[in-house]
Amino acid sequence: MFNKRLKLYLLSKEKSMKIKILVVVITIILAILGVGVLIMVNASNNKNNSETIKLNAPKLDSKTSIEQAIKKRRSTREYKDTPLTIQEVSQLLWAAQGITDAEDLRSAPSAGALYPLEIYLVAGKINGLPAAIYKYNPEKHLIKKIIEGDKREELCKVALEQECIDKAPASIIICANYKRTTKKYGDRGEKYAQMEVGAVAENIYLQATSLNLGTVFVGAFDDNGVKKVIDAPKNEEPLCIMPIGKK
Numbered sequence: 001m002f003n004k005r006l007k008l009y010l011l012s013k014e015k016s017m018k019i020k021i022l023v024v025v026i027t028i029i030l031a032i033l034g035v036g037v038l039i040m041v042n043a044s045n046n047k048n049n050s051e052t053i054k055l056n057a058p059k060l061d062s063k064t065s066i067e068q069a070i071k072k073r074r075s076t077r078e079y080k081d082t083p084l085t086i087q088e089v090s091q092l093l094w095a096a097q098g099i100t101d102a103e104d105l106r107s108a109p110s111a112g113a114l115y116p117l118e119i120y121l122v123a124g125k126i127n128g129l130p131a132a133i134y135k136y137n138p139e140k141h142l143i144k145k146i147i148e149g150d151k152r153e154e155l156c157k158v159a160l161e162q163e164c165i166d167k168a169p170a171s172i173i174i175c176a177n178y179k180r181t182t183k184k185y186g187d188r189g190e191k192y193a194q195m196e197v198g199a200v201a202e203n204i205y206l207q208a209t210s211l212n213l214g215t216v217f218v219g220a221f222d223d224n225g226v227k228k229v230i231d232a233p234k235n236e237e238p239l240c241i242m243p244i245g246k247k
């Protein structure tokens, strides 16, 4: 009789112990999940990657002929301390990679129309646009905020301290996603993407000249440093920085 009672007592103790362990395990799992969600929310807030700014349609006419723009184009490394306007930025981004055709073809040629280039805007002093790093979406002609804050000084540091980057109100960075072209053209796809940067940069030079703005093709920089500053994905390589400012 006594043995039976003891057995029952031990069994119920074992059961309650199991329940306690289960509760502790569930609590730990929920706590880990909660911390994970908090970290994700925090990271997405820091990046503020939900903010997009629709740009005005570009102007398709100007007083500067294409011949005058070619003649007047010069690399400019000193700028007035005057902010740029969003309209100027819109025009420059459109000249770089904007859609110019009903079939989504763009302002600059691209091998196989695969468009491996991505355009970033490092905005410092632009009227009506908070200082931040933005990525250009050609199809929708909008920019999407990637990182808050004025990153010109950091960018200047990783570009051999070239002062034009720090002094310019904004810079455009051209990156290449090589996979888009190498998947069709093999190793040669990398060269194609690099060749395309030349065409895009010249468009930016000529558009800047027409807007009476100055710019320069900066190719001397630390690749990984630039990637860090703009938080570029692993598959994007920076190939050119173009600071832009009033002449």
Ligand SMILES: Cc1cc2nc3c(=O)[nH]c(=O)nc-3n(C[C@H](O)[C@H](O)[C@H](O)COP(=O)(O)O)c2cc1C
Pocket (backbone or CB within 6 Å): 073, 074, 075, 076, 077, 162, 216, 217, 218, 219, 220, 221
């Ligand atoms: C691939 C490439 C890389 C360049 N890198 C730099 C650079 O890092 N810093 C700079 O001040 N200029 C740079 N330049 C600009 C040249 O110095 C400039 O184009 C050259 O002096 C000719 O002057 P122009 O552009 O006014 O005709 C680069 C140009 C090219 C095409």
